[in-house]
Amino acid sequence: MNARPVRVLVVDDSAYIRKVVSEMLTRDPQIQVVGTARNGRDALEKVAILQPDVVTLDLIMPEMDGIGFLKEQMKRRVLPVIVVSIASENGELVVQAMESGAVDFVQKPTALASERVYEIQEDLIAKVKTAANIQPERISTAVAIPAAPLPAPVPRTGQVDAVVLGISTGGPQALAQLIPALPADLPVPMAVVLHMPVGYTALFAARLNEISRLEVIEAAEGDEMRPGRVLLAPAGQHLSLRRTLDGRVVAALSLRPLDTPHRPSVDVLFKSAADVYGRRLLGIIMTGMGNDGASGAAWIKAQGGTIIAEAQESCVVYGMPRAVIEA
Helix, strand or coil, rough: CCCCCCEEEEEECCCCCEEEEEEEHCCCCCEEEEEEEEEEHHHHHHHHHCCCCCCEEEECCCCCCCCHHHHHHHCCCCCCCEEEEEEHHHHHHHHHHCCCCEEEEECCCCCCCCCCHHHHHHHHHHHHHHHHHCEEEHCCCCCCCCCCCCCCCCCCCCCCCEEEEEEECHHHHHHHHHHHHHHCCCCCCCEEEECCCCCCCHHHHHHHHHHHHEEEEEEECCCCCCCEEEEEECCCCCCEECCCCCCCCEEEECCCCCCCCCCCHHHHHHHHHHHHHHHHHHEEECCCCCCCHHHHHHHHHCCCEEEEEEECCCCCCCCCCHHHHHC
């Protein structure tokens, strides 16, 4: 918990949204809105003067948009930025924003001056407070394929038939480094749950597919788990794995269970994968807030599988890995 309030700059070209976002944030005594800005150029000046801990950022703005602000600000001083956007209108821009260094995003329920904007209050406050604790050096602003493959601390060859991975805050940047580092002849399939609002996962999967040697797709009902393929759970639906009568392992999508904090849930994927693959499953938990994946990881271990948790030193948010390690 911060000793002083988290200082936030609210950036949006709509005066109504600036007012509402500021009002929502200041309802939490641990947050102080130190200023607002109407576009990216205004925001660059305000950041230099006000020195906020976190910036909330709209993407479509006159003079300088959110992407322009991110690229220029990250050259001047890296700081946590949360995109506040509408998926249906700005999906491609959100993917660009994550590549440019934004650490998280909150989906606006509407572009109109409507009371519905208040629906994001709880999510926005939680993400702002989490972002305030992110160390600047953990924020990645580049997507590149490493010259050499990443070290692979996995069980000896032949002991794993599939990999499942759960990730949240900081996930887009981390996956954009991890997935392109894997070889085209990866001998096992992967399934990934990344916490994202509806409207982004298809675009993000397509982006990963472009920069990777593997096939990366947003999972659809019946998609087969096969070597060299990565299935990304679609936002708003749980991804489970099941074995067909002819022995193939395929994706199953569902709205149930309804009582999980996230949909898709890492726990749902991990538990179903453990039931299918048993001891020949590798589960990976990476950066993210909360504890989604902890019970799923325990289930993988109970079936004899293996778990790897990301080290605190590289996590943007050491929440989900911590929950697994402490358990």
